[in-house]
Amino acid sequence: MMGLSQPGVAIVTGANRGIGRAIATRLASAGSRVVLTARDAVFLKEVAEAIRGAGGAAIEVAGDLRNPDFPARIVDAVLQSYGRIDILVNNAGATKRGRFLALTRKIGKTSSVPGCESSP
Numbered sequence: 001m002m003g004l005s006q007p008g009v010a011i012v013t014g015a016n017r018g019i020g021r022a023i024a025t026r027l028a029s030a031g032s033r034v035v036l037t038a039r040d041a042v043f044l045k046e047v048a049e050a051i052r053g054a055g056g057a058a059i060e061v062a063g064d065l066r067n068p069d070f071p072a073r074i075v076d077a078v079l080q081s082y083g084r085i086d087i088l089v090n091n092a093g094a095t096k097r098g099r100f101l102a103l104t105r106k107i108g109k110t111s112s113v114p115g116c117e118s119s120p
């Protein structure tokens, strides 16, 4: 399976911090060429530079996955830079942490994997 044992070209969403950053960094250190995405371009660049500084290959594509056009932009950028896509780590997401009984439907609607919002 591609990934750690067999490097490839990997898109990692939500890669500018947290779990996504850790996954992207690990994949890159194992030889994959990684494509980092998230909304905050400053943090994204910082992660890409850290990976490149350690000898890895990374490009960053900043944008909001709730924008229906963004996935196609990511694919275009990957194909232009690396010519192929082997791995997708669909990690981006947002959660609200708090007491369960304090969660409302409104919170439920805004805390989700982008594109997978709960119904009202």
Ligand SMILES: NC(=O)c1ccc[n+]([C@@H]2O[C@H](COP(=O)([O-])OP(=O)(O)OC[C@H]3O[C@@H](n4cnc5c(N)ncnc54)[C@H](OP(=O)(O)O)[C@@H]3O)[C@@H](O)[C@H]2O)c1
Pocket: 013, 014, 015, 016, 017, 018, 019, 020, 037, 038, 039, 040, 041, 063, 064, 065, 066, 091, 092, 093, 094, 095, 113, 114
């Ligand atoms: N940490 C936990 O204990 C835990 C437990 C269960 C599941 N998870 C899930 O695991 C994933 C990562 O968790 P984490 O703790 O590393 O989360 P995190 O630190 O909050 O990071 C979320 C990532 O997703 C990006 N993101 C959020 N909304 C986005 C959007 N609309 N478009 C593009 N990128 C977006 C964020 O960057 P920007 O804000 O710059 O866009 C960030 O890079 C999430 O899906 C989370 O729900 C986490």
